Amino acid sequence: MSVVLFRVDERLIHGQVVVGWARQLRPRRIIVVDDALAEDELEQSIYRTGIPEGIDADFWSGREAVRALPGVLKSSERAFVLTADLATMAQLTLEVEGIREVNVGCLHHGDGRRVLPYVRLDEGDERLIDEMSDRGVRVVARDVPSSSPTQLGAQARG
Amino acid sequence: MTGRCGVVVAHGHLADGLLSALARVAGEQNSLWALSNEGLAGADLEAQITSILAERCAGREAYLLSDMEGGSCGQACRRLLAKGTVKAVLYGVNLPLLVEFVFLQDEAFERFVSAAVEKGRRALGVHA
Numbered sequence: 001m002s003v004v005l006f007r008v009d010e011r012l013i014h015g016q017v018v019v020g021w022a023r024q025l026r027p028r029r030i031i032v033v034d035d036a037l038a039e040d041e042l043e044q045s046i047y048r049t050g051i052p053e054g055i056d057a058d059f060w061s062g063r064e065a066v067r068a069l070p071g072v073l074k075s076s077e078r079a080f081v082l083t084a085d086l087a088t089m090a091q092l093t094l095e096v097e098g099i100r101e102v103n104v105g106c107l108h109h110g111d112g113r114r115v116l117p118y119v120r121l122d123e124g125d126e127r128l129i130d131e132m133s134d135r136g137v138r139v140v141a142r143d144v145p146s147s148s149p150t151q152l153g154a155q156a157r158g
Numbered sequence: 159m160t161g162r163c164g165v166v167v168a169h170g171h172l173a174d175g176l177l178s179a180l181a182r183v184a185g186e187q188n189s190l191w192a193l194s195n196e197g198l199a200g201a202d203l204e205a206q207i208t209s210i211l212a213e214r215c216a217g218r219e220a221y222l223l224s225d226m227e228g229g230s231c232g233q234a235c236r237r238l239l240a241k242g243t244v245k246a247v248l249y250g251v252n253l254p255l256l257v258e259f260v261f262l263q264d265e266a267f268e269r270f271v272s273a274a275v276e277k278g279r280r281a282l283g284v285h286a
Contacts, residue, residue, distance in 0.1 A: 015229040046237065049233075050228015108198070
């Protein structure tokens with residue numbers, strides 16, 4: 001598989017991604033899937049400042065991602081796919097074949113239950129994770145590669 | 159406008175640590191304040207920065223200083239610059255840059271920012 005990381009992270013492109021994960025997995029491309037960001041050039045330029053040399057970035061809407069990701073999955077180029085929320089990623093796992101594992105990074109925001117220091121989940125989030133698990137997608141929280149992975153979802157909760 | 163004031167926004171304990179070191183070499187000062195992004199994302203981080211600026215820097219020319227150009231700290235700083243909240247964002251902060259920030263308060267803007275950043279850049283090197 002040429003997508004070496006599917007990650008949900010409200011901060012999208014930030015230190016943990018470009019230092020922690022990119023040093024480990026060496027992507028050539030970071031694809032951000034976010035409808036609002038795909039239309040916002042100022043925000044894109046702010047995120048681009050954090051990308052190391054040698055890595056390209058794309059900002060796609062959900063619709064563009066559904067159309068183009070199958071090609072990325074078949075290509076030999078190593079890519080990260082990032083979304084800021086679980087709903088966008090869950091939609092990708094529904095519409096794009098071949099997503100087997102989703103990494104969960106920073107989800108600090110909101111009033112949900114704190115399941116890890118960097119992850120809060122409300123009922124809607126839990127439902128989305130369970131839906132992905134039911135489709136055979138492993139959903140694993142891990143902020144940086146050196147942390148222990150924590151599987152999320154009903155199966156993990158027992 | 160009476161002087162300049164800034165918030166150092168950085169990962170982990172870096173901002174607090176830098177200002178603690180600054181106090182040791184330059185004495186206690188009231189022109190720089192520290193904020194960590196720990197547990198703060200996006201709009202929350204921007205709101206926290208804005209609140210410190212309002213509380214500590216009112217009436218002074220406001221600046222933000224971040225540890226990296228990219229990353230969530232640098233991104234929040236850039237968004238506030240785009241909104242006109244601050245005069246400039248300096249990134250890649252180190253101790254020599256902060257010393258200049260404190261001691262170049264009376265310089266004109268161009269000279270102030272270029273001298274501070276140049277001092278920080280020239281402070282990097284290696285002896286082997």
